Amino acid sequence: MKMLKKIWAWIDDRSGITEMLNPLIKHLVPPGSKWSYVFGSATLFCLVLQVITGVALSLLYQPSSSDAYQSLQFITHQAKFGNLLRGIHYFGASAMIIMVGIHMIRVYITAAYKYPREMGWISGVLLLFLTIAMGFTGQLLRWDSNGVWSSVVAAEQLGRIPLIGKLAARLLMGGNTVGGHTLSRFYSYHVFVIPAILFILVAFHLMLVIRNGISEPPKMGRPVDPKTYRQWYKDMLAKVGVPFWPYSAWRDILFGAATIIAIIALAYIYGPPELTQPPNPAYIYTNPKPDWYMLAIFSLFALMPPKIESVVIFVGPVLTVLILLCLPFISHKGERSALRRPWAVFGSICVIVFVFSLFLLGEQSAWSPQFTAKPLTPTAIHSSDTLVIHGAALLYQRGCLYCHKVDNTGGLKGPELTNIARRLSDEDLRVRIVNGGTNMPAYGGILKKEDLTAIIAFLNTRK
Amino acid sequence: MTENQTDNTRRAFFVKLSLGLSALSAFVAGIPVISALLAPLLEKTPEVWRKVADLDDFAIGAVKLVTFENADPEAWAGITASSAAWLRRESESTFTAFSVNCTHLGCPVRWEEGAQLFMCPCHGGVYYKDGTVASGPPPKALVQYRVRINKQQIQIQTAPVPITTL
Structure with a gap:
């Protein structure tokens, strides 16, 4: 034991690990940052789980248009714990999207995006869309007939970009048609390109949390004033701040661990989604449908007036991203309390109700012909x-x-x-x-x- | 020129040299990287005629799903190298081939013989037998392939997945 302590002391002295991590772990946070603050860290827990299970899946998965389907059948039905592994990765993706969504709503409702945390919001918005992109590209890697047709649907959406639509669609599919390059591209996007950007932004997002501090719980009648806020925050921390570890971090760890246990339990009970037919673009008797987190958009495509739809497919996402990115510039100071920002609360509820309604409509898909209808008895x-x-x-x-x-x-x-x-x-x-x-x-x-x-x-x- | 001034000139030169060489190496290394990224746009895909059926297989008025191999399939494409089309015999010598892709968002449309309609399972797009829009969200008629009869064989000219643009 003494020997081990000596070895650690040597490593720590030469590497400066404690010196580097201590200020991060023990930085002061405002008191009262309790359970509503755990969703950001839960998203991070899910990301780590996704990385680990993703790496494990890549050991078994064949990222080739001709073999991916068989390798997934192998993972699901033959490989030891392969079914559980796929299940964890699937439910982990869902949990990550739920957590990032709740985290974003919490930040908006408590106006934590206001001065000096505007960059935190901006990087968070980008992370939200990257998370969804990871979910969508991951769904395509399932590479069954649903995956093949979903990639065509994605290409069609890109086709609505003015001037370069066809080029963008061709770039996404890796050619004029679905083929050998399609899966390789989606694999590269899902495993290398998007994660690389995601990791950089996560690091940036976390660095901003340390630099600007965790936002204090809002209080009615205590508006944010950019001229005085930093000094006020510094004084408040010095007076009543508590070290992040262990007085605040335990909640994050407890909730994160519970989230992961829930993901594993769901994966064990329900397993991963079963593959549909093999990835044959000539097989047309299939009903492509996205995973639940894209169902609201799927519904929107069916319910929008056809005359404006092509324009909305392009303008809608661009406008959504722009509005979200502009938010901290439109409102960067003033009241943070939800009680003084009723329209923000009302808007959030409207968005949640709207998205959830579209999700329910998507589940029902009443607009789809019911090909399984039987003759009248x-x-x-x-x-x-x-x-x-x-x-x-x-x-x-x-x-x-x-x-x-x-x-x-x-x-x-x-x-x-x-x-x-x-x-x-x-x-x-x-x-x-x-x-x-x-x-x-x-x-x-x-x-x-x-x-x-x-x-x-x-x-x-x-x- | 003092020794200090010489040093500064030297330093400025080496700073410029290091930045210039870095930019050059990034540019040169970037060429094949960008090329791989843009490969689908740089390569031309030929359009070739593929046999899809024998002339005798089709009665006048019949509509069948035909499958064919894409124009330039990669060796590792496997079954993803296939495409399909709906082929109708209009008369003794004329055929019409419709793309299976719905013009709304590309989902596979089905021919419903009893209803004499093409139907899309995704968002409920419906087309008449001539491919024009009957109802639902599709913004335009089904895209058609070129068809020809060659030595008693029906051939379709391969084409890209039809992408609806603004």
Whole structure:
């Protein structure tokens, strides 16, 4: 033991580890920085977990367009603890996005982005988008048919950039089509390019925390004044500050550890998402859908008015980033307390409700045709009239049930047809079916006159 | 010139030399790096004719999904080297080939024979049998491939994934 102490003393003396780390570990923080402050460090815990599990996955994963799918099957179903490893990486990504989101909301609600912490906010905004980019590129590395088609969807979005859209899309896919270069590129983005930028920004973000100090809990009637704030903060710390380790850090460590345990538990219970079909771009019977954190955007693409959509796909993200980056320049001083900033609280709630609603809508995806809809059963048809039976059969054969529901069968895109004849006359039904509408094809050129009569006859039985 | 002045001139020269050489080495090393980054834009992909079916396989009015190999597949591309198209026989001698990519966001559209419509699973885009938009968010009609008949074979000219621009 004595020997070990001597060795450590030598290493510490020559390397200056304690001398370097002590001021960081023991720097003073404001009292009262309690549980609401743990989400930033929890994000960091998740990042470390992602790095470690990512490195482990890279030992088993084959980043080649032709072999990646098989290697993922191997990791998921054969490799010892491979399933758990993939699961941890998957739930770790989700947890990181949740933590970074909560951290950002906390910083906004408590106006911790105000003087002198503007750069902390700016680097944080960039880190938020890099985290989402990591999530998205990671989803593509699953390299099943969902991954292949998601990369095409991403390329299409880049295609909306004015002037250079096609070039950007081609650059993303690694060529004119999905192929050998596509996965290599996404692998490089996910494993090297984005993490390199992420690590630099994380280091910068942490350095700013040390330089400017953790923001003190806001107090009503104590506005930030850039002229006096630094001195006031310094005096406050000298008077009532507590060392970060151990009086404040224990909460971060406890919450971070609990987060990691929860991630591992979820991975153990639910496992990673199962792969869909092999990555064959010629296989089209698939329904590409992003992971949950991109579902809100997925919904937005379905619900936006088509006329403005192409513009919004480009302008929306640019404007969002710009507004977030500009925030500390628009409001860099004054009140920090949420009680004196009701509009900030209201705005945050609106954004949360909006995003969560879009997420729920995305889960339901009512706008997607329900290709699995089954023909109506004799019980649902409830008639022996051949015309009515024919009409009911046509609802299935002509794809009406993909979008319309009759009793418990059918899609949700269009209005339910169960009792539609109570609302619409024969003529109204005929006009709507023949001419279609904003969200319905005109069936005039598809249905024969007698087919139309049969469908209306069926709908009329359900008045 | 004093010894001190000579030293300063020398130092200034070496500072400039070190910065200049660093910039030069970064520039030279950067060429292949940028080249790798921009490789997809620097390489030209040929457009070639691929056989997708025999003429006898198609009845007039039939619509089938055909698959073909991309123009210039890499040796390691595996099954990702394939593409697909919807091919319709319009008459004895004319065919129409539609890209499977929805013009909204590129998802794979399906031909629904009973409904005589192309439908997209992602955001509910629907197209008529001639490829024009029937409903939903797609901003334009399905993109078509060039088709030809050569020695009783139906051939499609390969093309990039259609990217919808502003």
